[in-house]
Amino acid sequence: xRKFRCKRICRPKVTxxxxxxxxxxxxxxxxxxxxxxxxxxxxxCAEVCPTGAIAFNNSGQILFKHDxxxxxxxxxxxxxxxxxxLGPGIGGAVTRSELSYVGSTDKASADEPAxxxxxxxxPSKTIKIFAKSMHVREVDCGSCNxxxxxxxxxxxxxxxxxxxxxSFVASPRHADVLFVTGSVTRQMELxxxxxxxxxxxxxxxxxxxxCACSGGLFGNTQFAGAGVDASIKVDxxxxxxxxxPRAILSSIRGLQxxxxxxxxxxxxx
Amino acid sequence: MATTKxxxxxxxxxxxxxxxxxxxxxxxxxxxxxxxxxxxxxLALGIVEKLNGTLxxxxxxxxxxxxxxxxxxxxxSIPSHRCMLHVMSExxxxxxxxxxxALRLPSANWHERKIADMxxxxxxxxxxxRRLVLxxxxxxxxxxxxxxxxQTQAVPRVEGTYMFHKIDGEGVFEIPVGPxxxxxIEPGHFRFSSxxxxxxxxxxxxxxxxxxxxxxxxGRSLLEGAIAAERISGDETIANAVAYSQAVERALGLAIxxxxxxxRAVLLELERTxxHLADIGGAVTDVAFAVxxxxxxxxxxxxxxxxxxxxxxxxxxxxxxPGGLRRDLNNRAVLQVANFIEVELCAVQELxxxxxxxSSIVDRFTRTGSLSAEHALKLGVVGPIARASxxxxxxxxxxxxxxxxxxxxxxxxxxxxxxxxxxKLKFDEIRQSLAVIKAALDGIEQGAIYGDDEATIIHSQALxxxxxxxxxxxxxxxxxxxxxxxxxRWRTPSFSxxxxxxxxxxxxxxxxFPLVNKSFNLSYAGNDL
Ligand code: SF4
Ligand code: SF4
Numbered sequence: 006x007r008k009f010r011c012k013r014i015c016r017p018k019v020t021x022x023x024x025x026x027x028x029x030x031x032x033x034x035x036x037x038x039x040x041x042x043x044x045x046x047x048x049x050c051a052e053v054c055p056t057g058a059i060a061f062n063n064s065g066q067i068l069f070k071h072d073x074x075x076x077x078x079x080x081x082x083x084x085x086x087x088x089x090x091l092g093p094g095i096g097g098a099v100t101r102s103e104l105s106y107v108g109s110t111d112k113a114s115a116d117e118p119a120x121x122x123x124x125x126x127x128p129s130k131t132i133k134i135f136a137k138s139m140h141v142r143e144v145d146c147g148s149c150n151x152x153x154x155x156x157x158x159x160x161x162x163x164x165x166x167x168x169x170x171x172s173f174v175a176s177p178r179h180a181d182v183l184f185v186t187g188s189v190t191r192q193m194e195l196x197x198x199x200x201x202x203x204x205x206x207x208x209x210x211x212x213x214x215x216c217a218c219s220g221g222l223f224g225n226t227q228f229a230g231a232g233v234d235a236s237i238k239v240d241x242x243x244x245x246x247x248x249x250p251r252a253i254l255s256s257i258r259g260l261q262x263x264x265x266x267x268x269x270x271x272x273x274x
Numbered sequence: 275m276a277t278t279k280x281x282x283x284x285x286x287x288x289x290x291x292x293x294x295x296x297x298x299x300x301x302x303x304x305x306x307x308x309x310x311x312x313x314x315x316x317l318a319l320g321i322v323e324k325l326n327g328t329l330x331x332x333x334x335x336x337x338x339x340x341x342x343x344x345x346x347x348x349x350x351s352i353p354s355h356r357c358m359l360h361v362m363s364e365x366x367x368x369x370x371x372x373x374x375x376a377l378r379l380p381s382a383n384w385h386e387r388k389i390a391d392m393x394x395x396x397x398x399x400x401x402x403x404r405r406l407v408l409x410x411x412x413x414x415x416x417x418x419x420x421x422x423x424x425q426t427q428a429v430p431r432v433e434g435t436y437m438f439h440k441i442d443g444e445g446v447f448e449i450p451v452g453p454x455x456x457x458x459i460e461p462g463h464f465r466f467s468s469x470x471x472x473x474x475x476x477x478x479x480x481x482x483x484x485x486x487x488x489x490x491x492x493g494r495s496l497l498e499g500a501i502a503a504e505r506i507s508g509d510e511t512i513a514n515a516v517a518y519s520q521a522v523e524r525a526l527g528l529a530i531x532x533x534x535x536x537x538r539a540v541l542l543e544l545e546r547t548x549x550h551l552a553d554i555g556g557a558v559t560d561v562a563f564a565v566x567x568x569x570x571x572x573x574x575x576x577x578x579x580x581x582x583x584x585x586x587x588x589x590x591x592x593x594x595x596p597g598g599l600r601r602d603l604n605n606r607a608v609l610q611v612a613n614f615i616e617v618e619l620c621a622v623q624e625l626x627x628x629x630x631x632x633s634s635i636v637d638r639f640t641r642t643g644s645l646s647a648e649h650a651l652k653l654g655v656v657g658p659i660a661r662a663s664x665x666x667x668x669x670x671x672x673x674x675x676x677x678x679x680x681x682x683x684x685x686x687x688x689x690x691x692x693x694x695x696x697x698k699l700k701f702d703e704i705r706q707s708l709a710v711i712k713a714a715l716d717g718i719e720q721g722a723i724y725g726d727d728e729a730t731i732i733h734s735q736a737l738x739x740x741x742x743x744x745x746x747x748x749x750x751x752x753x754x755x756x757x758x759x760x761x762x763r764w765r766t767p768s769f770s771x772x773x774x775x776x777x778x779x780x781x782x783x784x785x786x787f788p789l790v791n792k793s794f795n796l797s798y799a800g801n802d803l
Pocket of ligand 1: 055
């Protein structure tokens with residue numbers, strides 16, 4: 006019998022190989038990183054950051070919290086020595102602490118990443134269960150709708166998530182995975198808890214976007230919450246504001262196979 | 275902009291409007307005047323009936339620390355005089371109430387309920403005094419926009435029920451839908467009362483996504499304000515940022531360079547293109563035309579890809595700032611946009627003919643979700659929805675700003691007001707947008723993209739407006755002496771247009787709801803703020 010080759014027929018723009026090997030495009034460079042020596046320690050970036058995603062610790066090291074970064078580019082625009090540039094960030098993580106990095110200026114060179122993870126991530130058991138098939142229900146809990154649009158975009162013909170076994174379902178009762186966006190507003194918290202209760206176990210919760218990971222720009226007030234993990238347990242964090250469809254797909258793919266796709270950092274800009 | 279003291283009747287208004295020659299760079303004007311609470315109903319009706327104005331926006335602020343009063347602002351747009359009329363009045367702190375306009379001018383309805391929720395000012399004579407923004411579990415007597423509201427306190431959840439309107443009669447049943455919907459869409463609750471399949475009445479319950487953005491903006495720097503405006507509604511990133519920036523520019527008297535004006539128009543129209551393509555894709559998905567939906571999605575993806583290449587962000591975030599642009603488009607990017615237009619134009623044409631050559635689609639689209647011009651006018655509907663019903667409103671033409679003061683844009687309207695006319699109108703607007711981009715790039719010259727850094731505050735407050743993909747968005751900012759945002763209020767197009775959705779659905783069947791809703795394509799995030 007002849008083998009059916011979908012790739013030959015529709016030639017999707019982003020192939021499976023692309024997702025694994027494709028160098029980060031400009032839009033994948035969404036989070037700040039240090040590119041080389043020369044940080045004068047002026048702390049201008051930490052002052053301007055509207056979400057506190059950049060901080061300096063006591064020993065003068067720069068700390069990046071990618072769960073909170075909304076990619077507004079205020080810090081990189083302001084950096085006088087020009088060593089703070091937009092980097093590829095990280096695709097996804099299974100704990101929130103993995104989204105924080107200590108940036109070191111002294112170690113930076115072309116072949117060594119300028120930013121290092123604090124902890125090496127590992128896949129959880131539940132993630133492996135859904136390695137080849139994920140039925141996803143999306144729950145919006147107070148996003149700006151850009152995260153929704155990007156999630157909807159992964160099932161369009163260009164990204165075509167169905168070829169990785171990822172499909173969207175209309176009810177939480179059919180779902181394995183909840184994609185939650187937004188910081189969980191006061192008036193959506195009840196609906197989120199009910200949706201969570203309606204989803205059969207085993208299930209995964211994926212927090213998509215800065216709002217969902219940390220509360221983002223508007224979070225931590227009486228109306229907008231501090232992220233999804235303040236209400237329900239989160240299994241996968243995908244940072245970004247919004248994460249591009251490519252970033253969402255490659256994070257999910259990486260996590261499905263138990264490897265986190267963390268792009269190699271290149272300094273060529 | 276000038277302040278004239280206390281207007282009391284329509285003759286006063288004419289005097290104010292005609293006597294005000296203070297133009298702002300050839301742009302439409304904002305005229306600020308004072309009035310008294312008791313005259314408001316008469317004034318508002320006079321403006322609407324005699325001057326053909328529209329009530330656009332009502333908002334209030336807490337000024338009790340300065341003059342022991344709340345101030346109430348009514349914004350009318352008067353197309354015949356190309357101006358926004360901004361009427362301010364004071365509400366004494368000891369009698370926190372104001373006369374409601376909602377019975378006579380239905381467009382005032384939601385605005386007044388929002389003021390009642392957030393500031394605790396009672397609209398006297400309002401036909402529907404239920405809560406709007408705050409849901410029933412918010413305690414009585416706590417008003418988040420008052421200056422004495424403690425933003426760090428924990429607000430308890432209290433028991434309460436929202437009283438939905440009850441439709442009685444034999445065979446009438448209710449269908450509750452939401453807030454979590456079946457597709458990848460935002461949350462909101464809809465309650466249909468229907469007989470069989472026919473919708474008798476639809477009640478909306480929104481504001482699940484209320485994030486407190488207007489309160490959030492208080493005390494922020496001007497740059498942070500732009501960053502926050504970009505995140506009000508994702509697919510209106512540029513539009514909201516431009517509305518906010520124009521308000522700040524008016525307040526500071528900042529003139530922006532011509533290159534920035536042209537590039538802003540390019541970004542605004544690119545945004546309109548991808549937003550409309552998403553709508554068209556959504557509408558054909560709901561009539562199960564998967565091929566058309568896929569084609570629209572691919573076209574939209576191409577626009578987003580272009581946006582990413584020229585700005586570094588698919589939604590063009592981080593581009594707009596008060597005073598101009600945050601980053602320039604280099605020559606290569608300009609060329610990419612120009613080349614793209616030619617290709618896109620053909621593809622859009624092809625998509626349109628493939629949709630409207632299928633009788634099953636035309637059949638579902640025609641006479642579905644009809645909104646009459648009369649209803650649209652009364653409710654103050656804006657944007658493509660109003661234009662598809664034959665109401666000639668377009669902020670780019672009626673109240674021009676930036677590049678649109680130099681470019682003669684033709685008004686596109688249709689008369690039927692149904693889904694088909696909304697979809698067709700969006701195709702026309704995409705073509706128009708591509709033409710605007712072409713014109714904006716044609717005469718573009720190298721130069722600065724950012725005006726003067728040194729600005730002096732000439733007005734402490736100003737309005738800014740823009741024609742967003744969904745219609746006119748209005749932003750009001752008040753600026754402190756230290757160049758921080760003192761207060762900021764928003765009237766997004768979705769806030770004006772949501773109340774029209776139930777009217778468009780009357781007499782339709784329940785399965786048509788997704789289609790009509792998609793053709794309206796309203797933002798929940800932009801509405802809930
Ligand atoms: S890009 Fe914006 S949010 Fe992210 S670290 Fe820089 S200033 Fe903070
Ligand atoms: S993370 Fe950014 S894009 Fe996503 S919902 Fe929040 S503000 Fe919008």
